[in-house]
Every structure is written in structure tokens, then in C-alpha cells.
Amino acid sequence: MPKLLILSREQDEYTKHIRQADLPNLNIVTEHSECEIVLGEPRIIREHLAQLSNVKWIQSIYAGVEALMDPSLRRDYILTNARGVFGELMSEYVFGYMLAHEKRIFERFKAQQAKKWDRSESGLLRGKTLGLLGVGSIGAHLAGTAKHFGMPVMGFTRASEDCMVVDRYYHEPDILKFANNLDYLVSVLPRTKDTNKIVNMDLLDALPPHAIFINVGRGNAVDEPALVEALEQGKIAGAVLDVTEKEPLPEDHPFWTTPNLLLTFHTSAISYPEDITKLFSENYHLYIEGKPLKYQVDFERGY
């Protein structure tokens, strides 16, 4: 009888969904020392890690697991994160903002308020080039949606070229070549030691002045003062940030009022207990059959 401990702010919701999933032999417990499986939020799990003396497998309900990556923490368990479930959510967000830009949604609303019949031409996503910083399962989903809208897609990755609908891959040291002809640059990078400030002044300078930068990955990927400067000087046309280095954003941070910068307060994709329970159930079946789990995190790589 495998014993599961749920460590989440949505404990009741998860308990309900896991019970409904009716997983064979699974026992939901509240005693830390007893459990061999933990499901929950990395930051909460981190606080309890020392007491989880029998834990063998931890399933994060988030994609980001940086709270458990600190080298001082134990790594004597299998860590799996949430993947595959955020692609369609991120796609709604990213394409919502790209289309809002092309269709001039804010400008049209201003025209309406001024009672002005504004027949100025809208833009088209069709034919515009999307550049993806990171092409994991989220990036691959974004690439698929881009294809639906007729967009060429460039991918910048460490090495992998798994997603077949990406038209062209770039790797280090070609990041500036990658940036040169993009209309949209979207970062889906996780927080690791290798992703710090990838979006720096050199990269922002390499983007065309009409380009829009969207960050749905992690805030550490952005050199924040460089982004402020790029927007103030019109080096790029706009930015949409779902994530920032510090969250909530400090009240005196320049991002609140940087021109052409939109903030969305880390709301682009949330973990829906239905989705996560489905993913957990799939992994639970592999677990009890002694098979390798899906979505395992590499502690060295950090994702």
C-alpha cells in the first residue's frame, strides 16, 4: 500500500481529485515519516523535506522546481515535475498577447473612447516570425499554434532539436543570429544557472526595432535594467512579462511604468488539479509497476 502525502495550498482539492481517480492500493496519509510519495508545491515540500524520511518519489504540481534544486538539499529521491499540461495554457496566453498587439486592441479601444472611426490597418500574425528561447514541451506547443497561424518558427536550444515543426534551430554561440529577424521573441526558459540574463542588451540590440519580447519562463532570464533601457530607447517595440526576477514586483520597480511593457503577475498558466491528477495517475501506474517515471528532473541540469 503506497502512502501519499499531499503538500499543497490546494490540499482539499487535490485530495478530492486523487480519491476520484481511484488509484489501486494508494493510501493518502498526513504523517510525514510514513509516506513514500509526495505530491505538491516545491516551495512547501522544501520546508518539509527533512521530515520525509521514507520518501522515494516527489511529484511537483508545477513545472518550475527551483526550490528543490539548492545543492544543500537532499537528492535521494526521484523528482518529477509537471509537463505537457502547460503548453496549451501558455499558448492561449502568448497568442492572446501577440494577437492583441497585431489587432491593436488597446489602440482601437482608445479610438472608441475618443469616438474616432479608426480605420488604420491591423497587423497579421501570418508570416511573422516567432523565436522560441527554449523548445521543451511548452515551446513545442507554442510552435504548433504558430504553425496554425502561418508563422515561421525559429528555436534556440542547448542541443535538442526534437520538435519537428520548428523551421530552424540555433545553438550557442549563434544567439544573436537567431534574434536578428524575429518579430516575436518568447522565452520559456526554466530558472537554472545557465539561463541567467540570457536576454541581455546584446540580444535586445540584435532584435529588430518592431520586435516584441514575451517572457513566460522565469524572471532570471532577463537583464531587467537592460530591458528597461531597450524599451525606453525604442530598441524593441514592446514586452509582455508574466514573470520577473522578484515576485510580487517591488513597488518601486521601474517595470510598473516602463513604456510599452505589460505585466501579468504570473497568471499565464496555473496548475489545474484535474490536469495534474491525470499526470500523477499516469506516473503512479508506472511507479507501482516498477517502470521509469515520466517527466523526471535532472538535478544537475536543473529541469
Added chain:
Amino acid sequence: MPKLLILSREQDEYTKHIRQADLPNLNIVTEHSECEIVLGEPRIIREHLAQLSNVKWIQSIYAGVEALMDPSLRRDYILTNARGVFGELMSEYVFGYMLAHEKRIFERFKAQQAKKWDRSESGLLRGKTLGLLGVGSIGAHLAGTAKHFGMPVMGFTRASEDCMVVDRYYHEPDILKFANNLDYLVSVLPRTKDTNKIVNMDLLDALPPHAIFINVGRGNAVDEPALVEALEQGKIAGAVLDVTEKEPLPEDHPFWTTPNLLLTFHTSAISYPEDITKLFSENYHLYIEGKPLKYQVDFERGY
């Protein structure tokens, strides 16, 4: 040597594209009485119709051809309109506004202006139901995009059930049943005698209070005072109108300030000369081979 007359405000642009297409034996002329083919805007063609003594085929660069439907006008020629080219443009517009609604793009911007870290939950298109009033080539394209985003699609048509990705079709007299469970109602109806005021108080009453109505068809489909009342009384949650009965909208029209109503000034899809030239070229080849033309308008039906 077939002779083509171009009657468009973008005459130079079209002349350039048609010349580049290098169509066999085609001669571009400026003399009205000589031409047997006309390419252009219905409203301009209408003014010249009496002088086109030898015209056999008129290709409209727009989808809407109501200017040529007046029963007092001659119908002794083949009229083809522009189809197939607007689906992807309309899709960008419709999904741009639907995603803007779900992602609360205006509300997030207000929160940013108030320096408020607004973590309120965004909505999802996934699982929301789209209802299409009219399922021609534009409706079919919208249905395809809806499927990409995981939305069930209901279609209301006169009779046709051609688009296979529509989950369920409704026909008269079931329009209120059709409306009952929709999250989004999108009209792509052309202006005909049968489409007048289809979106009336009964239909608006049948929609759920959280529903959004989007009109990318023609303004005549809407009972405008009923829509104002429905929005003022919260019978539906919002409306996005690209078209209105009178365009430009009169300065004293209530739509300018109706709550939760967005105007976009007939900008959702424009005719790109590249697209229209492609479509014209295709039909021109059929024409010189004596084959039936594509996209023929039925004068009785009105589209």
C-alpha cells in the same frame, strides 16, 4: 485576348500584382465598353455597371457583394466573390478578442497602472463553447482554430452541414436552443434579406449571462437597440463589433459608450491584393478553359 478592367481604389496595386501573375493572353484595359472581365470593389463596380456592355464575369475583391444584389441591377454576368482568403484573417481577429477576454488583458493593464499585483485567475478558451452563426468558408476556418484551442463548436446554418469539425448543427426553428449553452456567439453572416436582425432580444435572452457576442459578418444581423439593452442590463457579458448597420458609426450612436461593447471599425479582415490576385488567377484559368468558376454568387440567395 480577354480584356480586364480593374475598378478599385487600389487600382495601381492590383495592376502591379496582376501583371506579375503573368496570366496567359490577359490584357488590362481602361475602356469600359471593351472589357469582358472586371475585378474590383462592388460599390465602385455598381456605379459603372451600365457602361460595361460586354462584361461576362465580375470578380469582387470583397466577400460582401450586397452593392450588386439590388434587384433593379442587371444580372446578366457571372459574379464571383472573394472566399477562402478571409478565414485566417478573421480567425486572428476573433481569437485575438476571445483570448483578450479570457486573459483579462484590459483588467491586467488597469492593475498594472494601479501598481497592483493582480493574481486573479485568468480564464481558458479550452472547453468553452463557440457558436457560429453561419458556417461558410470563414466559419469553417474559425471552427478549425477553435478545435486547435480545445473548444466545442456549434453551428447554426440554413441547411448546410459541410464543415466536419463542427460538433453539432442547428437549423431553424432551433436558434434559441443553439444559443442556450454558448460561451461565445460569432456571427459571420452576409447581408441578405434573410439575415436581418437575427441577433434580436430573444436570441440575446437565450445566451448565458457570461456570453460574449462577436460580429464579423454584417451589421444588419443585429437588432442594435436590443444589443444595447442586453449589455446595459447584463443579459450578456460583452460584445465586439467589427461591423454595424451604419458605417462609419454616427457620432450620436449609443454603441460608442455602451458598457462592455468594443468597436473595431470594420478592420477585422482586409483584402490583400496578393491573396485576391491568387484567387483571381485561379478563376482566370478556369475562365479561359471554359470551366465553371469558383465562388459564384447566387443572386437570389444573395451570397
